[in-house]
Amino acid sequence: MLKVIIDNIEIQVEEGTTILQAARMIGGKVVPPAMCYYSKLKDSGGKCRSCLVKVVKGSAKDPRPVPKLVASCSTPVQDGMVVENTLSAEVQEARKGVVEMLLINHPLDCPVCDQAGECDLQDLSFGFGMEETETIEPRREYPGIDIGPLIKLNMNRCIHCYRCVLAAEQLTKKRAHGMLYRGDTMEISTFIQTAIDNDFSGNMIDVCPVGALTDRTFRFRSRVWFLNPMDARRECGKCSGKVVAWMFGKEIYRITGRKDQFGEVEEFICNECRFEKKDINDWVIEGPRKIKRQSVISSNHYEQMKKGSIIHPIEGTTEPQE
Amino acid sequence: MGRAILLDKVNIPGIQTFEVYRAHGGYTSAAKGLREMTPAQVQQEVIKSGLRGRGGAGFPTGLKWSFLDRKSDKPRYLVCNADESEPGTFKDRYLMEHLPHLLIEGLTLSSYALGVKTCYIYIRGEFRYLVGILENAIREAKKNNYLGEKILGTDFSLEIYVHPGAGAYICGEETALLESLEGKRGNPRIKPPFPAYKGLYNCPTVVNNVETLATVGPVITMGGDAYAKLGMGKSTGTKLMSACGNINKPGVYEVELGLPVEEFIYSDEYCGGIKNGRMLKAVIPGGSSVPILPADLILNTARGDSRLLTYESLAEGGFESGSMLGSGGFIVYDEDACIVRNTWNLTRFYRHESCGQCSPCREGTGWMEKVLYRIEHGKGRMSDIDLLVRVAKNIEGNTICPLGDAAAWPVASAIRHFRKEFEEHIKC
Numbered sequence: 001m002l003k004v005i006i007d008n009i010e011i012q013v014e015e016g017t018t019i020l021q022a023a024r025m026i027g028g029k030v031v032p033p034a035m036c037y038y039s040k041l042k043d044s045g046g047k048c049r050s051c052l053v054k055v056v057k058g059s060a061k062d063p064r065p066v067p068k069l070v071a072s073c074s075t076p077v078q079d080g081m082v083v084e085n086t087l088s089a090e091v092q093e094a095r096k097g098v099v100e101m102l103l104i105n106h107p108l109d110c111p112v113c114d115q116a117g118e119c120d121l122q123d124l125s126f127g128f129g130m131e132e133t134e135t136i137e138p139r140r141e142y143p144g145i146d147i148g149p150l151i152k153l154n155m156n157r158c159i160h161c162y163r164c165v166l167a168a169e170q171l172t173k174k175r176a177h178g179m180l181y182r183g184d185t186m187e188i189s190t191f192i193q194t195a196i197d198n199d200f201s202g203n204m205i206d207v208c209p210v211g212a213l214t215d216r217t218f219r220f221r222s223r224v225w226f227l228n229p230m231d232a233r234r235e236c237g238k239c240s241g242k243v244v245a246w247m248f249g250k251e252i253y254r255i256t257g258r259k260d261q262f263g264e265v266e267e268f269i270c271n272e273c274r275f276e277k278k279d280i281n282d283w284v285i286e287g288p289r290k291i292k293r294q295s296v297i298s299s300n301h302y303e304q305m306k307k308g309s310i311i312h313p314i315e316g317t318t319e320p321q322e
Numbered sequence: 323m324g325r326a327i328l329l330d331k332v333n334i335p336g337i338q339t340f341e342v343y344r345a346h347g348g349y350t351s352a353a354k355g356l357r358e359m360t361p362a363q364v365q366q367e368v369i370k371s372g373l374r375g376r377g378g379a380g381f382p383t384g385l386k387w388s389f390l391d392r393k394s395d396k397p398r399y400l401v402c403n404a405d406e407s408e409p410g411t412f413k414d415r416y417l418m419e420h421l422p423h424l425l426i427e428g429l430t431l432s433s434y435a436l437g438v439k440t441c442y443i444y445i446r447g448e449f450r451y452l453v454g455i456l457e458n459a460i461r462e463a464k465k466n467n468y469l470g471e472k473i474l475g476t477d478f479s480l481e482i483y484v485h486p487g488a489g490a491y492i493c494g495e496e497t498a499l500l501e502s503l504e505g506k507r508g509n510p511r512i513k514p515p516f517p518a519y520k521g522l523y524n525c526p527t528v529v530n531n532v533e534t535l536a537t538v539g540p541v542i543t544m545g546g547d548a549y550a551k552l553g554m555g556k557s558t559g560t561k562l563m564s565a566c567g568n569i570n571k572p573g574v575y576e577v578e579l580g581l582p583v584e585e586f587i588y589s590d591e592y593c594g595g596i597k598n599g600r601m602l603k604a605v606i607p608g609g610s611s612v613p614i615l616p617a618d619l620i621l622n623t624a625r626g627d628s629r630l631l632t633y634e635s636l637a638e639g640g641f642e643s644g645s646m647l648g649s650g651g652f653i654v655y656d657e658d659a660c661i662v663r664n665t666w667n668l669t670r671f672y673r674h675e676s677c678g679q680c681s682p683c684r685e686g687t688g689w690m691e692k693v694l695y696r697i698e699h700g701k702g703r704m705s706d707i708d709l710l711v712r713v714a715k716n717i718e719g720n721t722i723c724p725l726g727d728a729a730a731w732p733v734a735s736a737i738r739h740f741r742k743e744f745e746e747h748i749k750c
Binding site: 045047049052069071074075076094100101102105134137140159160162179181184186 | 490492507512514673674675676677678679680681682684685686687688689692693705709712715716719720721722
């Protein structure tokens with residue numbers, strides 16, 4: 001076991017653990033934000049630089065500090081390492097810089113974006129963003145492409161985290177999309193304009209930290225905070241069948257994977273569960289889903305509902321589940 | 323010219339061919355190394371020589387070799403980085419074009435020292451015409467048993483392959499190079515693990531610059547100690563400088579490290595002074611990514627010592643008043659050159675060449691380019707100057723690979739030393 005101190009909190013972790021994973025074990029405020037790292041996807045991380053931290057002591061053997069800030073998601077812990085995240089002014093400044101970089105070309109179309117309310121970039125800007133922008137240049141725009149009837153790609157919102165590429169590569173038999181071009185003109189696209197069509201492609205939506213990939217069957221139907229997220233399950237031959245059903249009254253508006261407190265899905269689900277089973281009779285409703293406390297979704301008090309009952313969000317009446 | 327070690331035979335007609343190269347003493351160091359020395363001894367000579375990486379970072383070559391994971395049972399690789407794409411640097415191209423066998427000889431010796439059986443030359447896509455020259459040299463060397471199976475009757479065998487890139491500057495970064503060599507998109511890898519442990523195809527790998535590897539031959543011929551006597555202090559030996567810009571004699575020159583910069587610019591032996599009798603304004607001494615220095619600071623350090631062509635002297639004063647030797651791409655500007663336009667041009671390059679993987683570099687290079695475009699085209703705001711400084715600071719050190727630093731330094735240094743010029747651009 002290795003000993004590491006993050007923001008003055010000591011924790012013992014196994015060898016090979018990254019700083020970010022160690023911070024997540026501690027939990028709370030010391031956890032650096034992560035826009036590209038996804039623990040369920042191999043080789044993810046290192047790209048967005050929002051999880052930068054300061055290593056003030058390299059290890060017990062070599063106590064020298066690391067001169068540059070390091071990406072906590074891809075830096076393994078050394079025994080005796082001392083890390084500063086919230087305590088380091090340098091880290092906070094660098095993170096502000098990263099958020100600014102991510103926002104200069106991100107459209108401010110949150111009012112019409114389906115991701116609003118569950119968007120990692122919104123949370124990050126709330127924590128570290130500046131109130132004013134210094135750019136007067138027009139934002140980057142991409143020509144829209146159609147990637148099929150189930151998933152909507154809005155490339156203008158993309159922050160190039162690579163999660164969807166890795167998800168497609170690791171979950172599906174054949175990846176039909178990838179990163180094209182270079183630098184700030186780089187874009188996610190399908191090869192020769194094909195539609196993305198395979199059983200697990202819908203997970204691209206769940207891993208996307210922003211509104212670049214959204215559910216076409218749910219598009220513009222409701223803001224997420226008006227819906228009640230309920231744990232639901234069904235017998236499925238392709239996946240675990242454990243999902244979150246986002247409901248309005250008795251109607252299921254959309255299905256997503258179950259996300260943990262760090263916004264990562266617990267288990268990837270198949271497209272049949274996600275896109276085709278929108279009838280309440282397809283599902284066994286287990287009860288309200290716990291959404292992370294700071295989320296705007298939590299503010300609609302859906303958690304007051306008792307297991308086995310559904311509240312109509314407007315009338316506020318409880319009716320027994322059939 | 324001072325002591326030439328690499329380019330001493332460059333003017334001999336037909337030196338590109340095996341016969342002529344051999345007749346002028348070529349491949350003697352390979353024969354000496356392979357027949358009379360153990361691999362450890364060859365490496366020891368390189369360590370003793372104090373040879374430092376000539377690609378830009380100046381990391382001691384012997385030390386880099388000693389990091390190679392020798393306990394692993396996987397094959398080891400040597401990769402020659404010939405992806406020379408930095409604006410202002412053209413020394414490797416010259417070396418490969420005129421002395422291909424010198425590189426092959428260096429690769430043979432280095433592979434022998436490192437226990438490598440397969441070696442790749444990753445060459446810049448635009449250098450397509452050099453691929454034929456190198457492959458021809460490899461063929462000739464093979465025919466004469468200086469490459470291939472059981473070289474010179476010893477137990478050592480080596481294959482060298484030439485692999486052209488597709489024209490991306492970022493593939494000069496060693497891990498992006500390895501990705502590209504594996505047939506993937508040329509994105510730099512996240513380190514650790516370092517190539518010495520997990521490099522090409524996840525095997526222990528050493529990546530060295532063309533000039534570095536070509537120098538190994540002469541180091542073995544003359545001995546590490548003798549090589550270390552050349553140069554000055556920790557900057558041992560000779561270095562190829564590619565001089566360009568507003569000078570009378572642009573070209574590739576071999577200098578013994580320690581030569582005063584003033585002599586290099588004004589001596590007829592080297593650059594031959596500023597063109598048309600104009601005044602020197604500024605110099606980028608080590609390829610486009612190192613900080614630019616104004617005339618007074620390139621000729622003398624801030625403390626008043628005369629500036630020398632060594633790793634240490636050029637770096638003296640840090641980023642406040644110093645620069646770097648880098649890859650030796652020596653770009654000279656006369657009094658008529660516009661620093662703002664030049665800086666904009668460089669940011670245009672870095673914006674185009676950023677791989678786009680990490681946020682600060684992807685967005686920051688584009689942002690700096692747009693702001694500098696505005697300033698250059700008469701639409702700048704006074705606040706833009708501090709904005710540029712801030713953006714450069716936010717990129718520097720926060721990226722996966724050094725391309726972010728390389729993009730930020732020219733902008734930061736140009737504003738540091740020529741702020742007035744930026745202000746004048748904005749005012750009028």
